[in-house]
Amino acid sequence: MLLNMSLAQKFYDSALALQASVYERNKTTLQVAGKRIAQSLAADGVLHTFGSGHSHILAAEIERRAGGLVPVSSIHDPADGWPEQIVGYGARLFQRYAYQYAVQPGDVVLVISNSGRNASPIEVALEAKAAGLDVVVLTSLEMSKATTSRHVSGKKLYELGDYVLDNGGVPGDAAIDAPGFAYKVGPTSTMSGAFLLNLLAMEIIEQLITMGVTPPTYVSQNADGGAEHNEALAKKYRHRIRRPI
Numbered sequence: 001m002l003l004n005m006s007l008a009q010k011f012y013d014s015a016l017a018l019q020a021s022v023y024e025r026n027k028t029t030l031q032v033a034g035k036r037i038a039q040s041l042a043a044d045g046v047l048h049t050f051g052s053g054h055s056h057i058l059a060a061e062i063e064r065r066a067g068g069l070v071p072v073s074s075i076h077d078p079a080d081g082w083p084e085q086i087v088g089y090g091a092r093l094f095q096r097y098a099y100q101y102a103v104q105p106g107d108v109v110l111v112i113s114n115s116g117r118n119a120s121p122i123e124v125a126l127e128a129k130a131a132g133l134d135v136v137v138l139t140s141l142e143m144s145k146a147t148t149s150r151h152v153s154g155k156k157l158y159e160l161g162d163y164v165l166d167n168g169g170v171p172g173d174a175a176i177d178a179p180g181f182a183y184k185v186g187p188t189s190t191m192s193g194a195f196l197l198n199l200l201a202m203e204i205i206e207q208l209i210t211m212g213v214t215p216p217t218y219v220s221q222n223a224d225g226g227a228e229h230n231e232a233l234a235k236k237y238r239h240r241i242r243r244p245i
Contacts, residue, residue, distance in 0.1 A: 034203025051112035090123030105132025116144035116157035137161030
C-alpha cells in the first residue's frame with residue numbers, strides 16, 4: 001500500500017468499493033422497485049423525478065437519455081433549489097407540475113435527497129402519496145438517520161418511501177481525509193446516485209421485456225434515424241412528460 005497515496009487515488013479506491021457496496025445493499029430493492037415501475041409504465045404510466053439543490057442533477061440523469069426510458073419526467077424547480085428549506089414550496093411545485101403534466105394515480109415518483117431532511121423533497125413525497133403515487137426514495141440512510149427533519153411533519157424522506165435506495169454516503173457526503181486539511185473532501189452522492197438510477201433503469205427495462213412489453217427507449221440523436229425514432233415515441237407522452245422548449 002502506498003504510504004503517500006494521492007487524494008485522487010484515495011477517491012478512486014473509495015469509489016470502486018462504494019459502487020460494489022451500493023449494488024449489493026440495494027439489489028433486492030432495485031428488483032422490487034423496478035418491477036413496480038415497469039408495471040406502471042406498461043399501463044401507460046410515467047416515472048416522475050425530483051431532486052432539490054444539487055440533487056436536481058440526478059433527477060435529470062435518467063431523463064431524455066440515449067438508451068434510457070422515454071416516459072421519465074423531472075419536476076423542474078425554477079428557483080434551482082435554493083428555497084428547499086422553505087415549508088410549502090415543495091408542495092406548490094408538485095401541485096403545479098401535477099396539473100401541467102397530468103400526473104395520475106398509478107404513476108411513480110422518484111424523490112432524491114442526500115440528507116433527506118429538507119422541506120421540498122419531503123413535501124413532494126407527501127403530495128405524491130396523497131395523489132395516489134408510489135414513492136421511490138434515493139437518499140443516504142446513514143446521514144438522514146443522524147440528522148433531524150426540517151419539515152413541520154417531523155418526517156425525513158426515507159420514512160415516506162415505499163421503496164428506499166441507499167446511496168451509501170457518509171454524513172456530510174465528503175468521504176476522503178486530506179492530510180494537513182481540517183475538512184473531508186470528495187463527495188460521493190452524485191456518483192453513487194447516478195449509478196443506482198441507471199441500475200434501476202436496467203431493472204425496469206428487463207422487467208418490461210419479461211412482461212412482453214417493448215421498452216420505450218431513446219436512441220442517440222446522432223444515430224441515423226434516431227431523432228425520428230425518439231419523436232415518434234415521445235408523441236405518445238406529449239402532455240405527460242416535460243420536454244425542453
